[in-house]
Amino acid sequence: MQQYHDLVAGTLSEGTYKPNRTGVDSIAAFSKSYTVDLSKGFPLLTTKKLDGYRWESLIHELLWYISGDEHIRDLREKTGIWDAWADEDGHLDTAYGRFWRRYPVPETGLEGEAWPEDSNRWITVETSDSGEDASEGEDGGDSPHRTFDQLAYALDQLRENPQSRRIVINAWHPANAAVSTLPPCHYTFVFNVQGDTLNLHLTQRSGDIALGIPFNIAAYSLLATAVAQRTGFTLGTFGHTVVDAHVYCGAGDRGAWYADNLDRLQERLRGVTADEEYRRLREWLLETAPPESAANQHLDHVPNLLKQLARNSRPRPQIQVADVPLDELTHDDIELIGYESADSLEFAVAE
Numbered sequence: 001m002q003q004y005h006d007l008v009a010g011t012l013s014e015g016t017y018k019p020n021r022t023g024v025d026s027i028a029a030f031s032k033s034y035t036v037d038l039s040k041g042f043p044l045l046t047t048k049k050l051d052g053y054r055w056e057s058l059i060h061e062l063l064w065y066i067s068g069d070e071h072i073r074d075l076r077e078k079t080g081i082w083d084a085w086a087d088e089d090g091h092l093d094t095a096y097g098r099f100w101r102r103y104p105v106p107e108t109g110l111e112g113e114a115w116p117e118d119s120n121r122w123i124t125v126e127t128s129d130s131g132e133d134a135s136e137g138e139d140g141g142d143s144p145h146r147t148f149d150q151l152a153y154a155l156d157q158l159r160e161n162p163q164s165r166r167i168v169i170n171a172w173h174p175a176n177a178a179v180s181t182l183p184p185c186h187y188t189f190v191f192n193v194q195g196d197t198l199n200l201h202l203t204q205r206s207g208d209i210a211l212g213i214p215f216n217i218a219a220y221s222l223l224a225t226a227v228a229q230r231t232g233f234t235l236g237t238f239g240h241t242v243v244d245a246h247v248y249c250g251a252g253d254r255g256a257w258y259a260d261n262l263d264r265l266q267e268r269l270r271g272v273t274a275d276e277e278y279r280r281l282r283e284w285l286l287e288t289a290p291p292e293s294a295a296n297q298h299l300d301h302v303p304n305l306l307k308q309l310a311r312n313s314r315p316r317p318q319i320q321v322a323d324v325p326l327d328e329l330t331h332d333d334i335e336l337i338g339y340e341s342a343d344s345l346e347f348a349v350a351e
Helices: 003-012 053-067 097-099 134-141 148-159 174-179 214-229 252-270 277-288 302-309
Strands: 015-017 024-039 103-105 123-127 144-148 168-170 187-192 197-208 234-250 318-321 334-337
Touching: 003 024, 003 214, 003 234, 003 252, 003 302, 015 252, 024 123, 024 252, 053 097, 053 214, 097 148, 097 187, 148 168, 148 187, 174 252, 187 214, 197 214, 214 234, 214 318, 234 252, 252 277, 277 302
Parallel strands: 197 234
Antiparallel strands: 015 024, 024 234, 103 144, 123 144, 168 187, 187 197, 318 334
8 A cells, every 4th residue: 555655655764763662762753644545445555464363453453442341351362462551450541442432521520611411322320340320339339430432422423413523532531641551542533424425534643653553544444444334424535644653663772773874774765766776775774784682673663664665565455344233243244355465574562
């Protein structure tokens, strides 16, 4: 997909050297945006392998988001994506789907603020331990709290008031983010209808281009597909904005090399006129930069991204989603059709 290759090349060519909380250095660029026409096929990258266990992980993670669970007890049986950030019981101090389906609503707001009543159809009154009815919570001594189902609200608005410009789902809670181990990266998305076409725009505060962004593109495109199908719209465009778009470039001596040599790399990048030249640039980098230590293998994502840029995209696959309610969607209801890709590329996770 050319939009992804442009994101990679643009970030490497224009970005700045930027250390960060992970201890793995990065090359980062500000506010990268693009759109993808979903009517031309499903945007699962073909210049590296994303089927098999990778695709399985993506599906299970999206279904976990839709479920609204705040823990990964069931998810960890199928994928280890979130294991590093969960406690022993599988709970996360931030969970995307929890806020999609159960966004906290204050019991009392500031004077003049408007908040829905308990009887509002998107409000649920839960107890702190089990999410049961408030009256049961009172019997057990648990204090009730109110949550708002943003995903249900969005689906209802698309059916009843599709021209609304307020169909927003937000996974960012400022107070939670201030203390969370890993607050949401892809933190808000908007459904927007133009004519009979449904579009989705995703905003990320931070995006790991090699590992995270390909998953984000596919997951939200799949969500757009499922929602369009359930609300009677033609599938339109996926829009994506990444505020801090970054490529991890290694730790220790390898990462520090980029601080002194990024301008040399970028000068060579600006001279690339054919995809094959990315391979020669990769060879120069591997010959010039200090080797990665045994403990830091593949934390430098630049070499394999250059290898990926030298590859040609193949035709996009198709996606089929069974016609069942969104809350009842399972792994077996989603089928990827006609996917062919280049070989795998190895990138280590910067935690």
